[in-house]
Amino acid sequence: MSFQVFGIPVSRGVAIGRAVLVASSRVDVAHYFIADGAVDAEIQRVLNARDEVALEFETLKQDLPADAPHELAALLDVHLMLLHDEALIGSTKQWIIDRRYNAEWAFSAQLEVLARQFDEMEDDYLRERKADLEQVVERVLSSLAREQGRVPTDAASVVQRDFAGEDPLLLVAADIAPADMMQFKRSVFHGFITDIGGKTSHTAIVARSMDIPAIVGTREASRLIRQDDWVIIDGDAGAVIVNPSPIMLEEYRFRQRQSELERARLARLRHTPAVTLDGERVELHANIELPVDAVAAVEAGATGVGLFRSEFLFMNRGGELPGEEEQFLAYRAAVEAMRGMPVTIRTVDVGADKPLDRMSASELRHEHVLNPAMGLRAIRWSLAEPSMFRQQLRAIYRASAFGKVRLLIPMVAHLSEIRQILESVKKVQQQLTDAGRAFTKVELGVMIEIPAAAVMLPLLLQHVDFVSIGTNDLIQYTLAIDRADEAVAHLYDPWHPAVLHLLAQSIAQSRAAGKSVSVCGEMAGDPAFTDILLAMGLRSFSMHPSQIPSVKQRILRADAARLARLMPDLLVSEDPQRDAELAFSLQKGVTKS
Ligand SMILES: C=C(OP(=O)(O)O)C(=O)O
Known part of the structure; x- marks a missing residue:
């Protein structure tokens, strides 16, 4: 079914392609109950994922260059310690045994419990360890996702995917942090759509620097658009057209060609x-x-x-x-x-x-x-x-x-x-x-x-x-x-x-x-x-x-001198935008309807 979502246009032009959804929480968590006879196997999945991530941390630590700040090695030690902490691993196993949650669900349930405890701590240092715990659990969840043949949909994994040869792709996300936008800078995406953000948010600025259409602040695009949906971004009107009709597609392909011609003309x-x-x-x-x-x-x-x-x-x-x-x-x-x-x-x-x-x-x-x-x-x-x-x-x-x-x-x-x-x-x-x-x-x-x-x-x-x-x-x-x-x-x-x-x-x-x-x-x-x-x-x-x-x-x-003469009136105007448009078009001999 075709429908439209509206947002704030922050980078102009038209983009047509298939939606790639990037999860706002870094890893999608599968929630399901396991059969009674699968408890041991599920606990083994927890331990395998824990061991894989521990090995990743150990390798990272060994490969640190000699001049790396000592805080880095210390941080990896903290992560390793959390990874082996019974409060994380022991209790995660308990969710599986008591409730028959699958490993991913058990990990996220335990993360929530621990995160709440961290929030209540008086000590700033200990409170800040919550972010470390989240990072550790994210790694474990990514490992579990990979083990099931699923590719995690966080920004870094999306960048690593090889999309060559596919249809043009448009990135859809609740939000994209400026740091993640930088990863996308040299990526294959032809347009961006986010739920939050404004005209001068840094996501918008980076999208403009990439010169590709982008719409932010749609509030709900990432909830309504599905993976692989055909989508048009109208970066002039701020409209996202999902599953467009063939006539609509034709119309926008025409506009796309026109704007490419205009760019080529300006480039001269x-x-x-x-x-x-x-x-x-x-x-x-x-x-x-x-x-x-x-x-x-x-x-x-x-x-x-x-x-x-x-x-x-x-x-x-x-x-x-x-x-x-x-x-x-x-x-x-x-x-x-x-x-x-x-x-x-x-x-x-x-x-x-x-x-x-x-x-x-x-x-x-x-x-x-x-x-x-x-x-x-x-x-x-x-x-x-x-x-x-x-x-x-x-x-x-x-x-x-x-x-x-x-x-x-x-x-x-x-x-x-x-x-x-x-x-x-x-x-x-x-x-x-x-x-x-x-x-x-x-x-x-x-x-x-x-x-x-x-x-x-x-x-x-x-x-x-x-x-x-x-x-x-x-x-x-x-x-x-x-x-x-x-x-x-x-x-x-x-x-x-x-x-x-x-x-x-x-x-x-x-x-x-x-x-x-x-x-x-x-x-x-x-x-x-x-x-x-x-x-x-x-x-x-x-x-x-x-x-x-x-x-x-x-x-x-x-004509700079003529424009300057209009300035005093604009500074006392109640509606400077309307008056400026009128004054500037008149001084160029353009008649406004
Ligand atoms: C150019 C500016 O800085 P920033 O990088 O914060 O957009 C600005 O604030 O106008």
Whole structure:
């Protein structure tokens, strides 16, 4: 039966393919009762799975490189201990004996009992062991699934599957963590559908960077769509059409061909400089997540990297963070790929919807933070982990010997933070000089993404070389809307007059101070905002490489001076979106119906 599900369109275009469902709980658990005579065999399955996982942990421990942090070996020991603990294994067997549960069901039932006990513990350290226990049980469940010839449907297993030769595939999930999205980055999927998320949630951002259609916030897609269903993603309308009729399929195949032609047409603008009709030159920079993305940036005609989200280097690592050398090589790779064009590296912006496996030396975990968007994240986290911060600064400074590097700090709210950053920079420069390491001048910039930073910008500008406005977070914090929460997604409004005021004011003040200012949030890559940002005086935009051609086309057709004259009226408008659309189309001689 054909039906439709609606959500928030976050990456445009049409995708047609078969659904691959990724389980939100990492392993699907089969629940069934076993026959009386099968108890011993079922207990043997428990022991075999336990032994297989123990062997995996032992091998991992033996293979640890000599310079691996000692916490890693200690963590594996904790996992091994849990795996042999009678509270887990003995009681799991008891569920089988008493209730005749199958092994998987018995394990998950016992996990629930133990997890509740962990939750009630007073001691933070012991409470945090719950996550270790969950990881151990997940491994055991995966082993049981494999033993039955089933492939676990967690993100990592899905990536490993070889889908070559199958129909185009669309990924459907309740949610996809940014770290899992990174695994999908070079995968076979032609589109993404999730139940939760908003326009600027990181899942959405990564989907856009992959330039494939995606719809988030559908609330129920993963429950309604079945494995292998034929699905159309209409990434313009936010519609997911499940089991479409042949006529519907034909219509969408036609639209797909049209949008491919449009992309090919826009790609021809690659070498055309972004200059407005009245001769204003605009920099179009790229946002990247990994060094290899710099190649796509150059191909799309970017004139620099405006935002290297370095936190993605820190994900999918099972708790181990990259050291100075590894980071240096990654930054150097991006710098070399950009061939002399500037590369703006943002220090780790972890926390909130980008949790690390290991959030701090004390293993502070995301789920225990009351309000992660306002918690120990971004520069707050870096300043709380000074040796890690200095390690990242050293890696960034060392990369500056290979091309133009700019240092960008996320989530600054206090002048004292800038003072601490400058002190760390000084220390790092001294350390590098003492060690005979080469580096060159690195400009220092801050992200304007907290209203406090926008309000006190003139003060901040006295201490930094440039600013970059992170509209995704600026909107979130100005309007008090969680950017990843689909329940309030309708209130996440880039056209809100307060947002426009903060933007216009920040751009004007930075220009007046003679400092360069850029926007690197999603507004910069959406052609619907190109005119108003030009009208505010913005001359540097940073976005995913795939968005550069359509923003460039908009710039080539704009008259910056005429747009600027419309700005004062828009700032006092009650409905800036409607008035901007009307004013901009009129000034281009387009009549609106
Ligand atoms: C670019 C931004 O940062 P993030 O990586 O949090 O989207 C932003 O907030 O606009």
